[in-house]
Amino acid sequence: MVSPFQLLGWHWLTNDVAAGPIVRISPNEVAVNELASVKEVHRIGSGFGKSEWYPIISGESPANAGLFSQRDPKKHAIRRKLFSQPFSKAGIQEWEEMLKDRVNMAIAGMGKMAARDGGVADVLEWWTFMTTDVIAELGFGENFHALETGQPSQYTKDLLKTFILSGLRADFPFLFILAKYLPIPPLQHAVGAFRRLEIYGEQAIAKYRVMEKNGGCRKTLFTNMAEGAIDDKAIAREAQNLIIAGTDTTSVTLTYLVWAVASHPNVKSKLLEEIRQKIHSDTFGTADTEELPYLQAVIQETLRLYGAAPGGLPRLAPAGGRVLSEVFVPEGTVVTTHAYSLHRDANIYADPHRQVFKPERWFSPTQAMKDAFMPFGGGTRVCIGVHLAKFEIALGAITFFLAYPNAQVAPQTTAGDMEFENFFLIAPKSHKCFIKLD
Numbered sequence: 001m002v003s004p005f006q007l008l009g010w011h012w013l014t015n016d017v018a019a020g021p022i023v024r025i026s027p028n029e030v031a032v033n034e035l036a037s038v039k040e041v042h043r044i045g046s047g048f049g050k051s052e053w054y055p056i057i058s059g060e061s062p063a064n065a066g067l068f069s070q071r072d073p074k075k076h077a078i079r080r081k082l083f084s085q086p087f088s089k090a091g092i093q094e095w096e097e098m099l100k101d102r103v104n105m106a107i108a109g110m111g112k113m114a115a116r117d118g119g120v121a122d123v124l125e126w127w128t129f130m131t132t133d134v135i136a137e138l139g140f141g142e143n144f145h146a147l148e149t150g151q152p153s154q155y156t157k158d159l160l161k162t163f164i165l166s167g168l169r170a171d172f173p174f175l176f177i178l179a180k181y182l183p184i185p186p187l188q189h190a191v192g193a194f195r196r197l198e199i200y201g202e203q204a205i206a207k208y209r210v211m212e213k214n215g216g217c218r219k220t221l222f223t224n225m226a227e228g229a230i231d232d233k234a235i236a237r238e239a240q241n242l243i244i245a246g247t248d249t250t251s252v253t254l255t256y257l258v259w260a261v262a263s264h265p266n267v268k269s270k271l272l273e274e275i276r277q278k279i280h281s282d283t284f285g286t287a288d289t290e291e292l293p294y295l296q297a298v299i300q301e302t303l304r305l306y307g308a309a310p311g312g313l314p315r316l317a318p319a320g321g322r323v324l325s326e327v328f329v330p331e332g333t334v335v336t337t338h339a340y341s342l343h344r345d346a347n348i349y350a351d352p353h354r355q356v357f358k359p360e361r362w363f364s365p366t367q368a369m370k371d372a373f374m375p376f377g378g379g380t381r382v383c384i385g386v387h388l389a390k391f392e393i394a395l396g397a398i399t400f401f402l403a404y405p406n407a408q409v410a411p412q413t414t415a416g417d418m419e420f421e422n423f424f425l426i427a428p429k430s431h432k433c434f435i436k437l438d
């Protein structure tokens with residue numbers, strides 16, 4: 001059974017290291033935190049598949065499940081194969097100019113905001129406009145113009161609203177049925193948003209097809225997929241899912257990176273020294289970002305502490321059950337693993353906690369550090385957007401600190417504001433991160 005806590009994504013911090021390697025957190029659910037057990041759960045071929053939480057939270061039936069929520073391993077493998085080239089490192093590098101353009105627009109937007117608002121900009125807002133415009137271009141071949149207008153599109157607002165509301169819809173479906181007939185404004189807005197999203201996705205793909213016929217369409221991630229490999233309804237759904245999976249995840253992580261670096265002057269000066277030494281003109285590209293070891297260490301450390309999806313990833317114990325951390329876990333039990341706890345395990349990471357932002361630890365990581373590092377999940381279900389996310393974060397960080405080397409956390413943003421809110425994906429509680437740019 002899926003618990004309301006699972007649906008709302010609130011069940012992730014309970015598995016503290018002190019609580020033990022395996023903890024029963026509901027009648028049919030255990031959380032595991034021991035490295036060997038976590039590795040077993042995510043090992044390719046281990047038989048631990050995604051639980052029923054995924055189709056419920058995404059609102060997708062088995063017949064129309066997308067890449068993220070597909071539970072059937074064979075169907076998932078077929079869909080994943082279609083995505084693997086466009087999302088590969090080389091595939092993402094083909095979008096380099098567009099990525100750089102959107103990063104530059106975000107930096108310019110922050111500058112304009114700061115010029116208007118006493119030198120201070122909300123970087124979370126601009127990184128979110130950036131990631132939205134990037135993924136809309138990749139998924140739909142459309143520009144949502146969030147960066148140009150400094151406003152989220154109606155589509156993005158609906159999408160993010162429905163992501164939070166999907167937990168509610170799954171738990172209380174009758175409320176959403178009633179909402180069609182009863183004048184309860186918040187529920188009617190939600191139903192309207194779900195419907196608008198479906199219509200928008202289908203219209204966008206239909207429009208794309210017309211342009212394709214006339215030879216005037218922009219390339220998308222789906223452009224080179226074999227004819228008929230995936231129908232237009234499924235493309236619309238996948239594109240929509242990519243916007244959910246690829247927007248806030250990256251913008252929140254990049255925001256925490258800027259905040260953490262701006263809060264640690266020694267880290268900032270080392271990062272700036274490396275960037276200034278190795279980046280000599282604005283023609284730098286994605287490949288150059290991989291030649292900056294200190295930047296890469298800063299990104300790793302940010303993902304360790306502030307990766308955007310650190311909570312439980314629910315899987316089902318396979319036929320016959322399994323022994324995990326010396327405990328027999330019967331078949332069908334929900335088993336969750338949590339990057340949050342693993343990334344703070346003092347047996348693996350020295351001084352693991354939040355105050356200790358130490359990129360240097362990644363210069364010579366132990367095998368255990370590498371094995372325990374799972375901000376993007378693991379096994380066959382590891383995040384498909386990892387290269388896109390890492391390039392956006394790297395390009396964003398370089399461009400930001402070159403433009404604003406004196407960046408500091410503004411007094412409007414306190415440590416409390418940057419505590420996590422958690423709905424499966426985390427965000428700063430205040431949903432803002434004000435940085436003084438000069």
Ligand code: HEM
Nearest residue numbers: 068245246249250253308309313376377381383384385389
């Ligand atoms: C810093 C940014 C990101 C983080 C921390 C992150 C994290 C994750 C995690 C932890 C998972 C595994 C979920 C599970 O097993 O339940 C995942 C899966 C996934 N992510 Fe990401 N993600 C990020 C960026 C992106 C981007 C940019 C995209 C696409 C545009 C994306 C698309 C996906 C998809 C489609 C899956 C499902 C893959 C599958 O099941 O085959 N993610 N992500």
